[in-house]
Amino acid sequence: MAGTDPMVRRPALPASLQTPAVLIDLDILNRNIEALARTVAARGQRLRPHVKTHKIPQIAALQVAAGATGLTVATVGEAEVFAEAGVDDLFIAYPLWVGEPMAPRLAALARKANLRVGVDSVEGARNLAARLGPDAGRPGVMIELDSGHHRSGAAPDQAAGIAVAARDEGLRVAGVFTFPGHSYGPGASAGAVDDESRVLEQASRALQAAGFVDLELSGGSTPTAYAPGAGVATEVRPGVYVFNDAQQLEMGHCGVDEIALTVAATVVSRRAGGQSGGQVVLDAGTKVLGGDRPAWASGFARILGHPGARVTALSEHHGTVVFPDGSPLPAHGEQLQVIPNHVCLVPNLVDSVTVVQRADGGPEAADAYGIVDRWEVAARGRNS
Amino acid sequence: MAGTDPMVRRPALPASLQTPAVLIDLDILNRNIEALARTVAARGQRLRPHVKTHKIPQIAALQVAAGATGLTVATVGEAEVFAEAGVDDLFIAYPLWVGEPMAPRLAALARKANLRVGVDSVEGARNLAARLGPDAGRPGVMIELDSGHHRSGAAPDQAAGIAVAARDEGLRVAGVFTFPGHSYGPGASAGAVDDESRVLEQASRALQAAGFVDLELSGGSTPTAYAPGAGVATEVRPGVYVFNDAQQLEMGHCGVDEIALTVAATVVSRRAGGQSGGQVVLDAGTKVLGGDRPAWASGFARILGHPGARVTALSEHHGTVVFPDGSPLPAHGEQLQVIPNHVCLVPNLVDSVTVVQRADGGPEAADAYGIVDRWEVAARGRNS
Numbered sequence: 001m002a003g004t005d006p007m008v009r010r011p012a013l014p015a016s017l018q019t020p021a022v023l024i025d026l027d028i029l030n031r032n033i034e035a036l037a038r039t040v041a042a043r044g045q046r047l048r049p050h051v052k053t054h055k056i057p058q059i060a061a062l063q064v065a066a067g068a069t070g071l072t073v074a075t076v077g078e079a080e081v082f083a084e085a086g087v088d089d090l091f092i093a094y095p096l097w098v099g100e101p102m103a104p105r106l107a108a109l110a111r112k113a114n115l116r117v118g119v120d121s122v123e124g125a126r127n128l129a130a131r132l133g134p135d136a137g138r139p140g141v142m143i144e145l146d147s148g149h150h151r152s153g154a155a156p157d158q159a160a161g162i163a164v165a166a167r168d169e170g171l172r173v174a175g176v177f178t179f180p181g182h183s184y185g186p187g188a189s190a191g192a193v194d195d196e197s198r199v200l201e202q203a204s205r206a207l208q209a210a211g212f213v214d215l216e217l218s219g220g221s222t223p224t225a226y227a228p229g230a231g232v233a234t235e236v237r238p239g240v241y242v243f244n245d246a247q248q249l250e251m252g253h254c255g256v257d258e259i260a261l262t263v264a265a266t267v268v269s270r271r272a273g274g275q276s277g278g279q280v281v282l283d284a285g286t287k288v289l290g291g292d293r294p295a296w297a298s299g300f301a302r303i304l305g306h307p308g309a310r311v312t313a314l315s316e317h318h319g320t321v322v323f324p325d326g327s328p329l330p331a332h333g334e335q336l337q338v339i340p341n342h343v344c345l346v347p348n349l350v351d352s353v354t355v356v357q358r359a360d361g362g363p364e365a366a367d368a369y370g371i372v373d374r375w376e377v378a379a380r381g382r383n384s
Numbered sequence: 385m386a387g388t389d390p391m392v393r394r395p396a397l398p399a400s401l402q403t404p405a406v407l408i409d410l411d412i413l414n415r416n417i418e419a420l421a422r423t424v425a426a427r428g429q430r431l432r433p434h435v436k437t438h439k440i441p442q443i444a445a446l447q448v449a450a451g452a453t454g455l456t457v458a459t460v461g462e463a464e465v466f467a468e469a470g471v472d473d474l475f476i477a478y479p480l481w482v483g484e485p486m487a488p489r490l491a492a493l494a495r496k497a498n499l500r501v502g503v504d505s506v507e508g509a510r511n512l513a514a515r516l517g518p519d520a521g522r523p524g525v526m527i528e529l530d531s532g533h534h535r536s537g538a539a540p541d542q543a544a545g546i547a548v549a550a551r552d553e554g555l556r557v558a559g560v561f562t563f564p565g566h567s568y569g570p571g572a573s574a575g576a577v578d579d580e581s582r583v584l585e586q587a588s589r590a591l592q593a594a595g596f597v598d599l600e601l602s603g604g605s606t607p608t609a610y611a612p613g614a615g616v617a618t619e620v621r622p623g624v625y626v627f628n629d630a631q632q633l634e635m636g637h638c639g640v641d642e643i644a645l646t647v648a649a650t651v652v653s654r655r656a657g658g659q660s661g662g663q664v665v666l667d668a669g670t671k672v673l674g675g676d677r678p679a680w681a682s683g684f685a686r687i688l689g690h691p692g693a694r695v696t697a698l699s700e701h702h703g704t705v706v707f708p709d710g711s712p713l714p715a716h717g718e719q720l721q722v723i724p725n726h727v728c729l730v731p732n733l734v735d736s737v738t739v740v741q742r743a744d745g746g747p748e749a750a751d752a753y754g755i756v757d758r759w760e761v762a763a764r765g766r767n768s
Contacts, residue, residue, distance in 0.1 A: 018485040018768050052700060074701045094701060097652040097667070097717050101402040120653050123716040151702050152653035152665045181699070268481040269504050269536035281536045283481070287732055288767050291675045315565070316436060316728060317458045317478060317767070318535050332507040333481050344700060348671055348733075351765055381735055383672050383701065384402050 010304060011358050011369040013335050019266040020284040022346055022353045023337070026372060028260035029242060030062065036225060036241045037066040048072050048091060048218070050239030053344045055379035056353070057085035059242060070114070072237040076105050077382030079115070085378070088113045091218070093177060093237060095120040095144050095152045096128065102384075103131040110137030116174050116216075120144040120154045122165040129169030140174035141166045142218060143207075147199040148192065149181035159203035160210045167212075175216030176203045177237075180224055185296055186251050189223035196224060197231030204232075226253045245343035246302045247294065261346065261353075262304055262337035263288055265319065267330050277325040284338050285317045290345025297341055304337035311338070347377045394688060395742050395753040397719050403650040404668040406730055406737045407721070410756060412644040413626060414446065420609060420625045421450040432456050432475060432602070434623030437728045439763035440737070441469035443626060454498070456621040460489050461766030463499070469762070472497045475602070477561060477621060479504040479528050479536045480512065486768075487515040494521030500558050500600075504528040504538045506549040513553030524558035525550045526602060527591075531583040532576065533565035543587035544594045551596075559600030560587045561621075564608055569680055570635050573607035580608060581615035588616075610637045629727035630686040631678070645730065645737075646688055646721035647672055649703065651714050661709040668722055669701045674729025681725055688721035695722070731761045 010025075040047040049063045050072040060071055060082060070089030073079045079090045090109070095118045098106060109115050110132075117139045119125045125141060132138055143162050146153030154162060163173045178199055183192030200217040207215055220236030226248075240247075243261035244254040265284035272278040291314055293300050299310035301319065308327055313320040319338065323329050330336060340346050347353060355373035394409075424431040433447045434456040444455055444466060454473030457463045463474045474493070479502045482490060493499050494516075501523045503509045509525060516522055527546050530537030538546060547557045562583055567576030584601040591599055604620030610632075624631075627645035628638040649668035656662040675698055677684050683694035685703065692711055697704040703722065707713050714720060724730050731737060739757035 016484045018483065020767050094667075095652045095665075097650050099402065099650065099717070100400045121716060123654075124652075127717060151697065151699060151704055266481050266483065268479045268508075270507075281479075283478075283768070286674070286676065286729065290670070291729075292670070313535065315535060320535055332505060333483070333511060345670065345675075349765065350767070381733065383404050383734070384667070 010337065012367060013264055013337070014356065014369055014371050017264055017335065019264050019335060020288045021264045022288070022350050023262050023264055024353050024355045024375070025260050026355050026357045028258060029059070032242050032244065032258055032260055033062050033066050036238065037068070040225065040236055041067060045233060046235035048235050048237050049242070050074070050093070050237050051082060051379070052078060053239035053347070054242060055081070055347050055377050055382070056375050057082065057378055058375050060085065060087060063242070069235070072239070075382055075384055076102055076109070077384055078379045079109050080105065081379040081382060083109055083113050090114070091116040091142065092118060093142070093179070093218070094118050095124055097124060098128050098131040103136070106139065107132055107136035110139045115139035116142050118142050118144045118177065119162065119166065120152050122162055125162055125166035125171060126169055129166070129171055134170060138171060140172045142174055142216065143176045143203065145176055145178040145199045145203050147178040147180045148195040149179060151181060153178060156199045156202040157206065160206040163207050163212055164210055173207070173212050175218060176200060176207065177218035180219065180221055183221050183223040184247065184251070184294065189227040189251070193224045193227050193231050196233065201232050222248060223251060223253055240343055243343045246339045246341045247297060249302065249339065250297055256304065259304070259339050261343050262339055263346065264335055265338050267332055267334045267336070270329065270332055272329050273325070277323050277327055278329045279320055279322045280330055282319040282321060282336060282338065283317060284319045285314045287316045288346065288349050289314060289319065289338060289340045290342055290349065292342035292345060301341055302339040304339060306336070348380050350377060351380065352376045394721065396751060397648055397721070398740065398753055398755050401648055401719065403648050403719060404672045405648045406672070406734050407646050407648055408737050408739045408759070409644050410739050410741045412642060413443070416626050416628065416642055416644055417446050417450050420622065421452070424609065424620055425451060429617060430619035432619050432621050433626070434458070434477070434621050435466060435763070436462060437623035437731070438626060439465070439731050439761050439766070440759050441466060441762050442759050444469065444471060447626070453619070456623070459766055459768055460486055460493070461768055462763045463493050464489065465763040465766060467493055467497050474498070475500040475526065476502060477526070477563070477602070478502050479508055481508060482512050482515040487520070490523065491516055491520035494523045499523035500526050502526050502528045502561065503546065503550065504536050506546055509546055509550035509555060510553055513550070513555050518554060522555060524556045526558055526600065527560045527587065529560055529562040529583045529587050531562040531564045532579040533563060535565060537562060540583045540586040541590065544590040547591050547596055548594055557591070557596050559602060560584060560591065561602035564603065564605055567605050567607040568631065568635070568678065573611040573635070577608045577611050577615050580617065585616050606632060607635060607637055624727055627727045630723045630725045631681060633686065633723065634681055640688065643688070643723050645727055646723055647730065648719055649722050651716055651718045651720065654713065654716055656713050657709070661707050661711055662713045663704055663706045664714055666703040666705060666720060666722065667701060668703045669698045671700045672730065672733050673698060673703065673722060673724045674726055674733065676726035676729060685725055686723040688723060690720070732764050734761060735764065736760045
């Protein structure tokens with residue numbers, strides 16, 4: 001949170017950009033990766049970033065270079081992509097239900113990498129063991145706990161029973177984990193850190209009493225990773241922090257100068273409201289921005305350099321932006337940079353992202369961004 | 385709207401399906417395509433279906449075989465895919481702002497197909513003409529009108545001014561169009577048909593007075609295409625009707641037996657609420673279902689065969705389904721078919737769809753679906 005000036009000037013967009021285009025500011029990306037790595041290391045925690053946010057091996061490599069001890073993924077398909085890219089420590093933080101087609105893929109991954117997978121029920125643990133069989137590669141098991149988000153995850157007092165069932169099936173129990181998704185909301189992260197610590201501690205005490213040792217206590221989300229105070233977690237799994245987004249901005253977790261991903265879009269339609277204000281329509285909608293809008297968000301997206309503007313509606317290829325009275329309305333054909341609400345949805349919607357950097361790479365703003373790379377979203381669409 | 389029995393039984397899912405998987409029931413797809421084609425033809429209208437919904441040339445071929453006179457697309461990239469697939473009559477129903485990289489692509493398309501593009505401003509018409517130059521292939525121009533959705537589109541009394549500006553620049557004006565997006569809502573479609581007719585008629589009278597002839601009056605959306613009474617439109621552009629979705633179901637525009645696209649998903653987590661009811665978590669979230677939920681929708685998705693169940697929350701890879709009291713809760717590992725709220729978002733999230741058919745292909749339900757094809761989503765991600 002180095003700076004929060006909403007009007008901070010960015011370089012001009014590259015000429016001849018075909019919009020909508022997903023842009024990554026390489027300098028901001030690097031700063032975000034390094035800053036959180038330092039914060040987490042200073043707390044004595046391990047950092048296992050969630051790469052579902054970006055799905056891009058080049059970004060994972062920057063995270064590993066900054067000290068990440070491994071990666072978190074959401075699906076077997078994502079694990080395969082990052083294992084293929086050379087990452088050898090992977091946690092599928094999801095209560096997998098392993099069916100026939102998934103079993104050999106999981107066994108192959110477990111032979112290739114230090115692999116952990118989530119389970120949140122006795123049934124899930126038994127199914128995992130039965131599907132893999134005694135001879136196949138077997139991942140370590142992390143028991144998922146519900147710390148207040150009320151999605152998946154067992155109650156802390158069920159954790160020991162699940163762990164014992166897993167051990168009885170010959171599985172190695174590596175620890176417990178939770179996703180404090182209720183940390184998303186203005187002022188919610190401190191309470192969520194407390195909830196996370198409470199369930200991790202309660203479950204780990206029960207597991208220790210049942211004879212389990214060397215337990216990983218895995219927690220975290222970007223809001224809780226940014227929150228002061230680490231709690232009891234031994235590792236944290238934030239994802240969004242590499243890019244940040246309008247949700248993090250609205251919750252006060254980052255400044256505009258820490259927004260690394262934007263979607264360049266063109267004004268295609270325009271309706272002036274008298275001398276100033278009014279609305280424009282951009283050529284970016286849900287098919288590139290995603291459609292998430294929590295109840296507490298003031299819009300579907302923000303516009304860089306226009307702090308008073310709000311994206312009030314999204315269709316698939318239309319983003320309606322309302323400008324307040326007294327604010328000059330962008331012209332037809334003008335290109336704006338949209339800050340999406342929930343950045344994890346964005347790379348998954350494109351085949352590649354455009355990596356840009358100020359021409360001089362230094363703190364003094366050059367006049368224009370240069371395109372320095374194009375990264376394929378290697379794990380795009382890997383939903384299973 | 386042949387039948388609306390919410391408990392209509394579907395065949396069992398293919399064994400060894402890796403979920404989440406997008407399934408197309410080929411028989412229902414064919415029935416939907418043929419039924420709307422008959423309805424529209426009986427009204428004396430032309431049918432130009434919007435293929436942004438499916439992005440699949442094989443489905444477009446079925447629509448053309450059933451009598452579609454051309455296709456509607458949202459982007460130049462979609463137009464390129466369907467032109468490549470052999471479709472020679474395409475309307476980009478979007479107020480294009482043509483920049484440097486788009487101009488040669490548009491000129492190439494205009495040489496290859498009967499091409500129409502949208503504009504909604506004098507500036508847009510002049511920019512189109514200037515970018516293409518006098519010698520390049522030039523598409524016909526359709527003036528977009530706002531009929532009440534208040535997104536893009538000019539007011540009807542601005543249409544003649546835009547048309548004259550386009551003509552002055554040497555462009556051919558082919559007609560006027562509108563998207564009555566305010567037709568989305570329970571009971572809203574009849575009023576939207578009236579609004580659509582009023583603006584199409586008002587603008588076309590003004591254009592005729594300015595000397596324009598042979599005007600296409602292009603309207604429609606799936607709700608208005610289903611609504612009784614055609615209005616004045618000479619062609620309609622529905623998209624969703626090929627698949628239908630939970631929104632159309634909730635608005636009463638289709639029955640469950642007209643839902644052609646579902647997302648097969650597995651129960652990965654389960655929380656029973658006593659004897660019955662409770663919630664399960666499916667391995668399908670916004671990254672395969674999309675996240676659209678209008679204020680009038682009762683959930684984020686529906687579940688086939690479980691009319692009382694509602695998807696109450698979606699994360700990227702989690703769908704939380706709440707079952708009412710007295711309703712048996714699906715077991716761990718059970719596969720369910722999810723009916724997405726807004727189906728246009730779904731094919732765009734996957735590389736291919738799985739085409740299934742009852743084993744006997746006839747009206748008597750066989751015990752299981754067979755996989756009969758796999759269609760690539762050829763225009764996936766073509767946002768520009």
